[in-house]
Amino acid sequence: MADVVVVVGGGAAGLVAAWRAASLGRRVLLLEANGRLGVKLRISGGGKCNITHDGPPKALLAAFARDQARFLRPSVHAFGNAAVMDLLRREGVETYVRENGRIFPLDRPGSAAAVVEAFETLARRAGVTVRTSTRVTGLLGRAPRLEGLWLGEERIEAETFILATGGASYPETGTRGEVLGWLKGLGAPVKPWFPALAPIPLQRPRPAWEGVAVRGGELRLTAGSQGARLGAFAGDVLFTKAGISGPAALELSQAVERARREGAAWLSYAVLREPPEAVDAALLTETRANPRLQAATWLGRHLPERVVEPLLAEEDVSPSLALKELPRAARKALVGLATALPLGEPQPVPLARGEVAAGGVDLAAVDPRTMALRGWENLRICGELLDVDGPVGGYNLQAAFSTGYAAGSF
Template identity: 35%
Template sequence: MVYKENRSRDGLASGFSLPNFSRAVWEVVVIGGGPAGMMAAGRAGERGRAVLLLEKNETLGRKLLITGGGRCNLTNNKPAVRTMLAQYRQSGQFLFSAFAQFAVREVLDFFAQRGLVLKEENDGRMFPKSNRAQSVWDVLVQFLKAGGVTVKTKSEVSKIEKNVALGQFSLTLKGGEKIAARACVVATGGTSHPETGSTGEGFEWLKRLGHTVVENNFALVPLALADPWVKRLGGVTLSDIKLTVFADGQKQSTHLGKLLFTHFGVSGPTILNLSQAIGELLTHSQVTIHLDLFPKLDTVALRDKLQTLLTVESNKKIKNVLGKLIPSALVEPMLDLAGIDGATPNHSVRRADRLKLVALLKAIPLRVKGLLGANKAIISAGGVALEEVNFKTMESRIVPRLYLIGDILNIARPSGGYSLQLCWTTGFVAGSNV
């Protein structure tokens, strides 16, 4: 996909065509066509800059299209800047000057002025009324076209070098093509869902250019849960169970293994191995893990097993026999979750309650609150150290005329539209200053 630039701007990008495309010295090259890159490129184009946006995929914004389960939770309705910044915890102190220029109110206006109708859901989460991330994508692509941005997809940048003498960046594309730019915006994203194009190479270039990239220190850690009932289970181990991870209700992965309940949540090898992936999901989504205590039995077989147990001991109370099927520490919490009175005699347990119990034992929901690291429940996104970026402009403090935006920055944030808000804010500010 190439949107051609036909305007003359300082003679730099006038009437270029693909064969001599590499010889132009671009005023601005944005690397990475995700939400942050699209916002920055569109804004710089709107200001009359000659902008080239390079994206390695065939299309822009592949990750954007899967956000919010395909519905795109594009921000959170917290118009007061300080309230919004509090959500970013210790990173919030860095973000003030960027949010002072383009915060939630401006984002809502930006999309509304371009015809996107939004709606608010739980906890202030804002979605397009269409329930389609595609509608957000359409607005951004229109913004790029209106700004006269040249978009070149299937263009993977493999190297960025700074030519100090010429005051230019030299970019090398996979395949060898060279592109020169007076200013460069890096918007290559983080490392989650690499199939969308976010494979983290931006971090390698930035390290070579002298930046510090903070790693996620919480790679193998237990998880804190939001469900108070798990506290009663500290020390209980469940073996041979199936764990299924969901982000915003979308299934992510399943794993067979073992789980240990701790006082704060869950641990054990399977959880520890999943913790980094879950930490990344937590930066943008609500994460739930479903436990299947009987992965080898389907629902019908488990229903029969429960029915046999209740029939054989028909005069006993359900709370006194369920421990023959599941660990005894789980009996009370499971009956509570299923809404069944433990004193009910087995012969009187209603069919609907039996079905509810079976469904629960096949998918006990655990709501993940955070990673339990050295400082308890810290989520770290990893990325470029914030001290190295001037948030008034998003320009690097290490390399002049290099701008860093979006997921490439080390900003911890909860789920609820806060990640995309960061993309809009940092992208807009970079585009306004580059």
């Protein structure tokens, strides 16, 4: 099999890499550990599959950290969102753009599966040989050439190897992250896996509030309850049995875990993002205009009804108390709940539950035009195995598609 290109991993990046290489005349063998291709892709977006994000390449790249954007620029320009949508359209998968710029296949049962099937059809039609239920157990070789792969007792040799094995989140989908350790053993510079885009467990969860969403505000991370601000993200949060999820929690989770490991992390949610002094002044104005308005009614304008009375009880404020009867301390408590709802200290953020995992092969060690690992003649890396982690919204899948395309272009 010396003239064969072996692609390891049948997810978003691996499928595109295999299709691209085969379409350029290569003999391609695609190895997938699961019993079918695209397992993680099938469950993305709650089974609806947020394929990519709308906008020109410059806008897509602006969503990533500066070093990641610089790395992704060549591949995103070569195979961007328009190319992905056009490819899917030709396979019968129509897409649409939501108001927030996220691009999905048209809503219908099995829409995520249709995306996987389209890429699988493209790959097989191009001549890709697919082996499922085939897990790689080791790499064989030393720089500058990878000699082969171990599949248990079986040894596979090839001319070129493309690794698209994913990160370390959602291990039940087959992404266990062990390949990163193998690459490190071969001398490749890597960054350890780190949780990203994950729900945040809290030291003091509120399981009774499970399913409650708090919207329109900003999740804030500080060094302790009165410490300096370490991060913030505007967006909704959703209470879970163990803590919080939702867009703001996912986006801030990486910063939360770093702060927690450094010894000081505290979370609060500002439904009203104005300074407390301004909210207090507005509350006093409301008191003069509507003195009989109850404290619970005022707070219920800003927070979900289900949480209002429990929060007031924690602050020892009677929900039926009229605004005109509020002592100064009670008024301050109301303002505090609206401008900095205390969520408290986080517990360790779970790596396994992240939509992606931060960390991976150091980008400085990879050629951004070809995804070739520097110092190696026949080894390419793409997808989540790279140290790339964008925000929620289809950005990470686009990065997988683009880097997979670059890896297969030779």
